[in-house]
Amino acid sequence: MEFVVIGGDAAGMSAASRARRLMPxxxxxxxxxxxxxxxxxxxMPYNIADPVREIDDLVVRQAVVFRExxxxxxxxxxxxxxxxxGENMVKIVTLTGKTxxxxxxxxxxxxxxxxxxxxxxxxxxxxxxGLKTLDDGRKIKSYIKEKNVKxxxxxxxxxxxxxxxxxxxxxxxxxxxxxxxxxxxxxxxxKIADVIKDTLISNQVALHPGHEIxxxxxxxxxxxxxxxxxTLETDMVLVAIGVExxxxxxxxxxxxxxxxxxxxxxxNLRTSNEDIYAAGDCxxxxxxxxxxxxxxxxxxxxxxxxxxxxxxxAGKNLALPxxxxxxxxxxxxxxxxxxxxxxxxxxxxxxNPAVVTIKSRSRAHAHPGASQIHVHMIxxxxxxxxxxxxxxxxxxxxxRINAPAVALHAxxxxxxxxxxxxxxxxxxxxxxxxMLTAANQLLKKL
Amino acid sequence: MEFVVIGGDAAGMSAASRARRLMPxxxxxxxxxxxxxxxxxxxMPYNIADPVREIDDLVVRQAVVFRExxxxxxxxxxxxxxxxxGENMVKIVTLTGKTxxxxxxxxxxxxxxxxxxxxxxxxxxxxxxGLKTLDDGRKIKSYIKEKNVKxxxxxxxxxxxxxxxxxxxxxxxxxxxxxxxxxxxxxxxxKIADVIKDTLISNQVALHPGHEIxxxxxxxxxxxxxxxxxTLETDMVLVAIGVExxxxxxxxxxxxxxxxxxxxxxxNLRTSNEDIYAAGDCxxxxxxxxxxxxxxxxxxxxxxxxxxxxxxxAGKNLALPxxxxxxxxxxxxxxxxxxxxxxxxxxxxxxNPAVVTIKSRSRAHAHPGASQIHVHMIxxxxxxxxxxxxxxxxxxxxxRINAPAVALHAxxxxxxxxxxxxxxxxxxxxxxxxMLTAANQLLKKL
Numbered sequence: 001m002e003f004v005v006i007g008g009d010a011a012g013m014s015a016a017s018r019a020r021r022l023m024p025x026x027x028x029x030x031x032x033x034x035x036x037x038x039x040x041x042x043x044m045p046y047n048i049a050d051p052v053r054e055i056d057d058l059v060v061r062q063a064v065v066f067r068e069x070x071x072x073x074x075x076x077x078x079x080x081x082x083x084x085x086g087e088n089m090v091k092i093v094t095l096t097g098k099t100x101x102x103x104x105x106x107x108x109x110x111x112x113x114x115x116x117x118x119x120x121x122x123x124x125x126x127x128x129x130g131l132k133t134l135d136d137g138r139k140i141k142s143y144i145k146e147k148n149v150k151x152x153x154x155x156x157x158x159x160x161x162x163x164x165x166x167x168x169x170x171x172x173x174x175x176x177x178x179x180x181x182x183x184x185x186x187x188x189x190x191k192i193a194d195v196i197k198d199t200l201i202s203n204q205v206a207l208h209p210g211h212e213i214x215x216x217x218x219x220x221x222x223x224x225x226x227x228x229x230x231t232l233e234t235d236m237v238l239v240a241i242g243v244e245x246x247x248x249x250x251x252x253x254x255x256x257x258x259x260x261x262x263x264x265x266x267x268n269l270r271t272s273n274e275d276i277y278a279a280g281d282c283x284x285x286x287x288x289x290x291x292x293x294x295x296x297x298x299x300x301x302x303x304x305x306x307x308x309x310x311x312x313x314a315g316k317n318l319a320l321p322x323x324x325x326x327x328x329x330x331x332x333x334x335x336x337x338x339x340x341x342x343x344x345x346x347x348x349x350x351x352n353p354a355v356v357t358i359k360s361r362s363r364a365h366a367h368p369g370a371s372q373i374h375v376h377m378i379x380x381x382x383x384x385x386x387x388x389x390x391x392x393x394x395x396x397x398x399x400r401i402n403a404p405a406v407a408l409h410a411x412x413x414x415x416x417x418x419x420x421x422x423x424x425x426x427x428x429x430x431x432x433x434x435m436l437t438a439a440n441q442l443l444k445k446l
Numbered sequence: 447m448e449f450v451v452i453g454g455d456a457a458g459m460s461a462a463s464r465a466r467r468l469m470p471x472x473x474x475x476x477x478x479x480x481x482x483x484x485x486x487x488x489x490m491p492y493n494i495a496d497p498v499r500e501i502d503d504l505v506v507r508q509a510v511v512f513r514e515x516x517x518x519x520x521x522x523x524x525x526x527x528x529x530x531x532g533e534n535m536v537k538i539v540t541l542t543g544k545t546x547x548x549x550x551x552x553x554x555x556x557x558x559x560x561x562x563x564x565x566x567x568x569x570x571x572x573x574x575x576g577l578k579t580l581d582d583g584r585k586i587k588s589y590i591k592e593k594n595v596k597x598x599x600x601x602x603x604x605x606x607x608x609x610x611x612x613x614x615x616x617x618x619x620x621x622x623x624x625x626x627x628x629x630x631x632x633x634x635x636x637k638i639a640d641v642i643k644d645t646l647i648s649n650q651v652a653l654h655p656g657h658e659i660x661x662x663x664x665x666x667x668x669x670x671x672x673x674x675x676x677t678l679e680t681d682m683v684l685v686a687i688g689v690e691x692x693x694x695x696x697x698x699x700x701x702x703x704x705x706x707x708x709x710x711x712x713x714n715l716r717t718s719n720e721d722i723y724a725a726g727d728c729x730x731x732x733x734x735x736x737x738x739x740x741x742x743x744x745x746x747x748x749x750x751x752x753x754x755x756x757x758x759x760a761g762k763n764l765a766l767p768x769x770x771x772x773x774x775x776x777x778x779x780x781x782x783x784x785x786x787x788x789x790x791x792x793x794x795x796x797x798n799p800a801v802v803t804i805k806s807r808s809r810a811h812a813h814p815g816a817s818q819i820h821v822h823m824i825x826x827x828x829x830x831x832x833x834x835x836x837x838x839x840x841x842x843x844x845x846r847i848n849a850p851a852v853a854l855h856a857x858x859x860x861x862x863x864x865x866x867x868x869x870x871x872x873x874x875x876x877x878x879x880x881m882l883t884a885a886n887q888l889l890k891k892l
Contacts, residue, residue: 010877040810040811040812040872040877042810042870042871042872042877043810043811043812043813043872046813046814046872046873047812050814057812058811058812060811060812288867298870299870299877300867300868300870300877300878300879300882301867303877303878304865320865321862321865322867323867324866324867325867326867326868326869327869327870327871328869328870328871328874329871330871330873330874335874337869339867339869364486364488364489365486365489365504365506366486366489366493366503366504366506367489367492368492368496396844396845398842398845398869398871398873398874398875399842399844399845399846399848399849399869399874399875400845400848401869402845402846402848402849402866402868402869402879402881403845403848403849403851403852404852405849405866405867405868405869406849406850406852406853406856406858406863406866407852407856409856409858409862409865409866409867410852410853410855410856410858410862412852412855412856416767416855416856417852419750419766419767419855420770420848420851420852420855421734421746421747421768421769421770421771421772421785421851421855422746422772422848422851423772423773423774423783423785423844423845423847423848423851424488424744424745424746424773424774425488425773425774425775425776425844426486426488426489426492427492427776427844428774428776428781428844428845429844429845431456431486431488431745431746431749432746432749433746433848
């Protein structure tokens with residue numbers, strides 16, 4: 001058996017490692033176009049925040065371990081340029097331009113996703129950067145240091161943009177954030193979005209929603225970010241308006257793609273070609289709430305899907321049940337978490353959503369040090385089922401979201417969730433956990 | 447409708463308040479033998495830790511609110527001495543010894559639980575105290591202050607004992623803990639128990655397991671706690687060897703009691719008499735994992751059961767699904783949490799338990815500030831079902847336990863739990879949450 005993996009990060013290296021454990025005699029080759037494999041991309045904002053730490057701290061397992069201990073034929077600096085499904089063959093080009101090709105019995109496409117960079121003039125300049133690979137992280141860190149960056153502009157106001165706003169403020173850099181649409185975090189509940197917005201403002205982050213960038217201009221040692229009615233002078237631009245799946249190889253090979261261009265896979269992570277699998281940020285998934293295809297590129301799913309590919313190749317026939325879209329991020333002193341559907345998702349999926357947003361406390365009545373916690377909860381009026389939860393607060397949010405995530409996997413109704421026996425002690429929550437308070441309020445609307 | 451409640455804390459006042467909301471015209475009477483109602487008993491250790499705060503800070507809702515706003519006939523200092531089911535009547539004695547009686551259409555027994563005080567000589571002295579009521583808390587606080595307590599001995603090593611060890615150390619009091627059985631926390635996983643033990647020792651708490659107390663003697667201004675081969679000199683003794691349900695009224699009235707003497711109730715909280723309900727720490731419950739009766743006196747259940755009694759009296763026919771025994775406590779810098787069955791519970795319930803204990807990290811690879819987190823997980827070999835989880839760590843344990851608690855309510859297998867889409871961000875967990883790592887290891891043993 002020859003197993004070839006394109007892409008050497010979360011999904012790819014998880015698949016390669018597990019394939020080795022399951023199939024000691026399998027020939028396993030990983031093609032990685034950069035020189036980095038197996039790193040924590042999600043850790044980059046926190047690493048960038050710290051001028052002392054090396055970006056290479058984020059490497060989870062060294063290439064030498066894969067090569068020598070696991071006997072994986074790990075080829076870095078090798079870009080797969082074409083898949084030829086009829087011949088079970090991948091064409092490769094090296095960093096020096098040499099071409100070659102490799103045969104596979106089973107192939108995994110784990111090419112990940114890339115930051116969307118607009119076509120707008122000036123976005124191709126040095127100093128205007130996205131953040132996805134370890135090399136992106138290196139570039140940003142060295143740019144900050146070498147150019148002595150005092151002001152940065154972040155284009156976009158999503159999770160990565162928000163995490164990076166904290167990272168840059170930590171380094172003493174003034175931060176402006178800009179995006180075309182006027183509403184701040186339009187998909188989130190308004191009260192929760194307001195808590196996030198207030199925290200940005202109190203940390204001196206300048207917010208400029210509702211401004212479409214016309215161009216970025218070089219202006220001596222700095223840049224001008226030019227909109228119709230606003231010009232920002234800045235030393236560096238970080239582009240964080242979202243990511244898109246790296247699907248080109250799959251498209252060229254005639255594989256089926258679907259939602260947002262992600263490579264379409266079945267529960268076993270198999271593409272429309274029976275010898276080719278896809279996993280990680282380039283592939284789609286089933287949403288456990290809707291039962292429909294979704295594209296939610298997140299690290300846990302990438303690792304899990306990588307494992308499942310190895311299991312399937314080894315003959316285990318492992319189908320993954322799907323994702324709930326559970327995610328969390330830290331921003332200044334806030335924890336922000338979500339799982340399941342938001343209101344618009346719920347409408348789009350044909351549900352009749354009832355919503356509630358409650359404000360509660362992170363600790364019990366009379367326990368010192370409590371802070372506010374907001375819980376937004378969505379249920380379907382027809383079935384009574386829990387559809388999604390959003391939360392924000394200064395403590396106890398990150399792990400709290402996992403309880404409704406499990407409830408979504410179990411298909412629980414609000415009534416069933418409300419009856420769950422959750423933990424209580426005064427330092428950690430009121431007797432009625434804020435999630436139960438939300439469920440109780442929501443039940444009245446069903 | 448005349449609704450009478452015996453006991454004015456969590457279950458009783460929850461029931462009375464909700465009954466008022468559901469039945470504006472109902473005559474509601476609450477009999478409370480102390481002068482305190484509606485307080486956070488669980489908050490007492492934290493309050494005792496702070497010499498400045500008043501114990502009365504723990505009152506959640508003032509008696510005047512129940513009386514004037516909710517028109518509840520709240521009678522404090524009134525002890526119910528006898529229930530006469532044939533006459534739907536409760537006999538009462540006041541603090542001054544006056545007797546009277548009151549008629550009910552529906553009665554709720556919410557008498558709670560009391561600390562077990564051994565028959566051993568000396569346990570009846572002033573300065574040898576249990577902790578359950580607000581008055582107990584007052585007594586302990588004033589005793590510490592007035593006697594200028596420098597050394598305290600805690601009898602028992604359960605949750606309350608451990609919480610109190612921190613509270614007393616916070617006040618600069620030397621603490622010794624003593625109990626008859628040699629093993630520290632015998633029902634917990636050994637590794638998790640060791641983490642707790644090490645933390646006690648590093649906080650200068652002297653542990654003396656394996657010592658049966660023969661007597662406590664007064665010795666001038668101090669006490670001697672005398673065992674066969676150990677004598678502790680101490681200024682104060684806190685007895686925290688467990689609690690027992692206050693079932694006397696129920697027993698005398700011929701109501702059915704069961705496990706550990708708790709008043710036996712059905713899913714609707716009804717006792718063996720159709721006009722009499724029981725809720726809170728005096729009543730039993732169904733365990734969601736075993737489907738059998740259990741007695742786990744905890745605050746959330748008490749509140750929830752109080753509500754359910756009101757719902758049932760109002761004609762809603764609300765059956766509670768049961769408890770998972772989810773609990774958490776803080777001790778020094780540790781969070782300790784559990785849900786479901788422990789190993790012995792699992793054996794007793796007829797399961798064939800497989801167990802695993804893993805050590806993981808509270809934050810991602812390379813994220814600064816991470817600490818250890820231990821997860822102990824139990825599953826049934828026959829069905830593959832999750833049976834219980836224990837955890838200990840310095841952060842992220844308290845709320846993490848709620849995810850497996852929900853899984854227990856849903857009856858999930860380990861495999862199903864392992865596939866749950868949990869939240870990940872580097873400040874909060876590794877990509878594979880420690881619970882998923884435990885589930886993955888446990889799956890190999892099934």
